[in-house]
Every structure is written in C-alpha cells, then in structure tokens.
C-alpha cells in the first residue's frame with residue numbers, strides 16, 4: 093500500500109522496531125460457537141503481528157469457553173449473555189490490562205467466532221492501520237452462499253451512516269474490524285448489541301477518524317431466510333435504529349448547546 097498516512101491516531105514512531113513494534117490483539121466475541129471456535133482461534137493465531145487471541149464467551153450455554161482455551165486462546169467469560177457490543181468492551185478492557193507500559197497499545201482486531209479457517213484472511217486489515225493510512229479498517233466480505241437477507245437492515249444502516257457522515261460504506265454491518273486503541277476509546281461507550289458497528293462508524297467519522305473498507309476472503313454463517321433468520325434481522329434492525337437515533341439526538345443537543353454558547357459570546 094503506497095497511500096500516505098492520513099489517520100488521526102498518533103503513530104508510535106516511524107521505526108517500528110524493538111519496543112515500538114505495533115502488536116495486534118484478536119478479540120473474538122462468541123456466543124454458543126463451540127462448533128467453530130477452535131478453527132477460528134487457530135486461524136486467528138496465524139495473523140501476522142497478532143500475539144494475543146482473546147475469546148470473550150458471552151454467556152454461552154455450550155462448550156465454547158473450554159474449546160477456545162484448548163485451541164490456545166485466552167478466555168474470559170460473561171456469566172450471562174450481554175450482547176456482542178458488551179463482549180467487545182470486555183475484550184478491549186482485558187487487552188488493555190495486558191498491554192505493556194512503555195510500548196504502544198495493541199491494535200484491536202475484532203473477529204466473529206464463526207469464521208473458522210478463514211479468520212486468518214482478516215490479515216489485510218492490519219496494514220492500513222499499522223501504516224497510519226486509516227484508524228479503522230473494515231472487512232468487505234464476498235457474497236455468502238445461502239445468505240437470506242434482502243438488504244433492509246444493511247440499507248438502513250448505510251443510509252444513516254451516509255446522512256450523518258457523508259460516507260457510504262458497502263457493508264456497514266461488517267464486524268471484522270481493526271482499529272487503534274485511541275479510536276476504540278473514542279467510540280466508547282459502544283452502541284448496544286447489533287448497533288455496535290453502525291454506531292462506531294458514525295462516532296469515529298464524526299470525530300475525524302479515517303475508515304477504509306478492505307476486501308477479505310471470509311466465510312461466515314450467514315443468516316438464513318427462515319423464522320430464526322427473520323427474528324435475528326428484526327433484532328439487528330431494532331439495534332441499528334436505536335444506535336442511529338441516539339446519535340441523531342446527541343447531534344441535536346450538541347447543536348443547541350453550540351448555538352447557546354454563540355449567543356452568550
């Protein structure tokens with residue numbers, strides 16, 4: 093990649109050697125992923141620069157935590173299900189505890205638990221962030237076999253992001269994302285549940301952080317068109333709207349405050 097650095101995050105220094113080497117933590121939120129988590133963990137361990145693979149078991153009722161640990165992940169667990177965004181926040185907090193003083197904080201690479209052997213193909217997300225071309229790199233997935241979506245949730249998220257930031261992402265819900273610690277902190281508190289990606293993209297772009305979409309050859313368990321799939325999409329739609337509305341409201345409150353301070357000054 094020859095693009096010039098444009099990211100907002102302060103870089104740890106040009107010479108990425110010795111203590112300045114920018115390491116990466118793979119954070120995997122996982123709810124009932126016992127079937128796929130071992131392959132996902134093993135594959136994530138092979139991503140260049142990743143030296144920590146952390147699985148956040150979000151209150152699974154299956155063997156996810158044990159399988160993940162046996163595959164070589166560090167595992168923490170929510171005793172009850174709190175949703176994907178909460179699992180991401182827990183994961184980032186645990187990584188921060190393991191970041192070493194005097195070294196740049198690790199980049200955070202969020203990976204879904206159902207990617208299996210394809211998790212390693214998130215590797216292209218690291219480079220633009222490591223090289224300061226972007227603060228946030230989002231995976232663009234190829235068309236998934238058996239996917240039953242009609243683009244309703246995706247379209248709503250895309251239009252909201254575009255209206256609020258001017259950027260129209262191809263895959264606004266994509267959860268495979270690599271970002272700097274500074275950008276992650278700027279995006280907290282995260283929007284709840286399935287609104288997390290939409291909220292994060294809006295918040296970061298509005299604060300001047302730079303996002304890119306990068307094609308990655310990933311395969312996940314796409315949601316189907318049966319009742320279970322429809323219920324899942326309804327929950328996604330609800331969470332995306334909640335995230336967007338909260339941000340619209342915040343924007344309106346900020347505008348009123350700003351107008352008030354202009355009147356006073």
Ligand SMILES: O=c1ccn([C@@H]2O[C@H](COP(=O)(O)OP(=O)(O)O[C@H]3O[C@H](CO)[C@@H](O)[C@H](O)[C@H]3O)[C@@H](O)[C@H]2O)c(=O)[nH]1
Nearest residue numbers: 121122123150175176179204205206265266267268286328
């Ligand atoms: O309560 C939950 C539910 C899910 N997960 C995990 O979150 C990830 C994504 O969940 P999945 O069921 O695979 O959702 P998808 O419908 O495939 O989600 C798509 O859309 C979501 C936003 O709606 C994004 O978060 C995902 O990255 C994107 O793949 C998986 O690792 C899950 O195990 C949790 O940690 N807690």
Ligand SMILES: O=C(O)[C@H](O)COP(=O)(O)O
Nearest residue numbers: 241242243244245246315
């Ligand atoms: O299957 C999907 O891509 C998501 O669940 C979103 O659903 P949608 O295609 O109806 O937007």
